[in-house]
Amino acid sequence: MGAYVLRRLLIALPSLLGISVVLFTVLALAPGDPFEELATNPNVPPEVRLALRAQLGLDDPVWQRYWHWLTSMLKGDWGFSFVSRIDVDVLILQRIPVTLAVIGASQVLALLIALPVGIIAAVKPYSWFDRIASTIAFVGFSLPTFFTGLLFILLFSIHLGWLPFVFKADIDATGWQWWWEHLKQSIMPVTVLGLFQAASWMRYVRSAVLDVIRLDYVITARSKGLGEKVVVMKHVVRNALIPVVTLVALQMPAVFGGAIVTEQIFRIPGIGSLLIDAILRNDTPVIMAVTFVFSILVIFFNLVADVLYGWLDPRISYR
């Protein structure tokens, strides 16, 4: 097991290296200049912009810039943002807690909805409950999050005036008040992300449970006279969840990506909105770092999925 994880981690290194080369090349080829505003302002002499570019090494050949980036990255130096001139790791660390809180909460919400609804729908397939749940699920994952986000804002912030639509990470309150304010502003983004995720997961849970529930051993369990509850929870769900766990783990990085749009709509100061801002400002070191963090997450969650798989299903062995 330990050797397996180690081997996987070693294999991950060349992939990360490859990812970084591709990212760096694409960014170097993309148009744009972090000092665009200086270029369009006729009052700033062009020398200022050219000097800044030279100082930050933007005029060096691409391979030289990449080599510089890679060596400092290996030393643990993530570089500094061109526009804010502070260290990239500081910027990312500032943003991570909010993203984790919002995405974590939305994933928990999604699981809390998807699991029971999916299981009940599968236990009684083609019942009214199943039909309604499936219809809502189809609507749910057909609507993109930016659309439901705007709908929610229109309904709950503008028409009803119940919830704020500008998310604030620092709230000037303590105790219950602090929790209440956070809860109020998190409801909309968390629901938008959670419902979207729940809709597709519910379909997976349903079909996974449906596959298992017809197997012979389930009939055996029933004929032994076990209660329906025990049959479903102990014998069906446990086996049915194996593919679902893999799916959830594999989807985690995708959720970080999907949250970018939601973060922008609700002004959540997470890692996704940092990425969007950095792209708009052509702030290469920040784009590199954030996308790199995303690729590490993908590789990490892949590994987590594989390890979890073996834990849930002892028949799978690692060699």
Next chain:
Amino acid sequence: MQEQDIRHLIEEVREGKLPRRSFIQQMVGVGLTAPMASMLLMHAGIASAQTNLAYRPTRRGGGGTLKLLWWQGPVHLNPHWATGTKEQEGSRMFYEPLAGWDADGNLYPVLAAEIPSRENGGLSADGRSVTWKLKRGVTWHDGQPFTADDVVFNWEFIKDPATSSSLISTYRDIQVVKVDSHTVRVTFPKPAPFWAEPFVGTSGMIIPKHLFAPYIGSKSREAPMNMAPVGTGPYKFLDFKPGDMLRGTAYAGYHIANRPHFDAIEMKGGGDAVSAARAVLQTGEYDYAWNLQVEDEILKRLEAGGKGKVAIVAGANIEFIMLNPTDPWNEVDGERASVKSKHPAFSDPAVRQAMSLLVDRKAVEDFIYGRTGVATANFLNNPPRFRSPNMKFEFNVDKANKVLDDAGWRRGAGGIREKGGTRLKFVYQTSVNQPRQKTQAIIKDACAKAGIDLELKSVTAAVFFGGDFANPDTYQKFWCDMQMYTTTMTQPDPQVFMEQYCSWEMAQKDNKWARRNILRWSNADYDAAHRASQAELDPVKRAALFIRMNDLVCGSNHVIPVVFRPRPSAAGTKLVAHLSGWDNDLWALPHWYKEA
């Protein structure tokens, strides 16, 4: 408007026949900035009564939290590095200049005890030095006194090329010396008709010497104050997350009595302009939102919510069209649009005149920009009520047809005019932006009626303004017949701004298109006028020279101004925000308050 006319008007102001404000508005009408016009009066010794910024509250604090929404939040708080207004605005909460510009373009003292003038001995007779007397009893937020040393230090900080300040051009040629603990003298290398740029307004915020001294030059990036400023302003720094949230609390030792009104301030960043407008105008979640580049129709609809109002202040942004004087389609000496070439059609003044007649500025104003874009004929800014007497605009398809007929451009195949094998078929480029594409369509329609075929091209803003010299579609290369964008004039003095049409500023291959004359237009009279303005001591003569330059470049019709774009922002109904188009939105932040 000639030199004598301006002198005459100044005399009228002196005698009290002409109100000061109408003089400034008339000067603005001929293309000068309001600060420049008010400087003319100051030079003539006509002092202005200091603007009175209305302020009701009778004590400091008690106003709760002032919530500002900046849809692009500041990413650092060092005012000397600011590349755009967002960093300037964020810094302005904590830092202050010696003086700011009010809405009428008058100087308003902030850290200065008084505005220098001939009478108080602040301005020397030869126009080469200015002596600023500093306000006494001002303290930094850490309790240290503010003195002349701080002012001198800011000059040293900015002029060091290793600091890479975006303000370097304002400070590198001047000398600043400390006269006594609360007096500094600024000396210019040659007589400076416009002396109020260093230490004033957006380019003059003062940072503390006692904290920044170890971080001058290349070490400036390491200064912790870039993220946690200690200033003299009405609010003390609390915390900052770049691009997201900036917070401050009222400074108990602020140097103006009873100010500020608010106990705390926060500036939230991120999102987009429309939803920022919504948060102020429709839900009232925020008190003030900046720079609402949103179609006026949407603003009006949101305003109907009744929670706030749109404030529009005159600034100096111009949306304009350039007609290429060079040939963008054929290479001369291995360079497209070489300065040695001539445009086959636009070299004919009649075609340029027709093009100008075919730009329906009024329709662009009425149907696209509304209150956020006012039709104009001047390249230098021009508020709506005071049109330049020299430059007029007209939309007239019949006249355009007649001009082209008279010049011998006959309609050929498909109704497109041609002469000597040249067809009036042009490529017209701009950046991807909805109002711009609508403007293109309006102009294309009108041109079709006059037998001119326009091919519309829109380039992603990141490429168009990107400045990548390997890309053929940048606005600096201007490799097409016509292009349109907005130019900003951020400083009150037009000297540097107007340099963009001087022949020595040509953007071309050998300077990687990094110079400012993107139009590649050259005119000996213009060059001469600009050279004269650099050396001209008499502010009146100098103003006349700028008006002349404006007339030359617009009169050539190579530059066709379309709309002047004031700065729209939104404020809650109860908020009294003093805004000025010649300075930052937050220039008078200490005087902001909420009606009870």
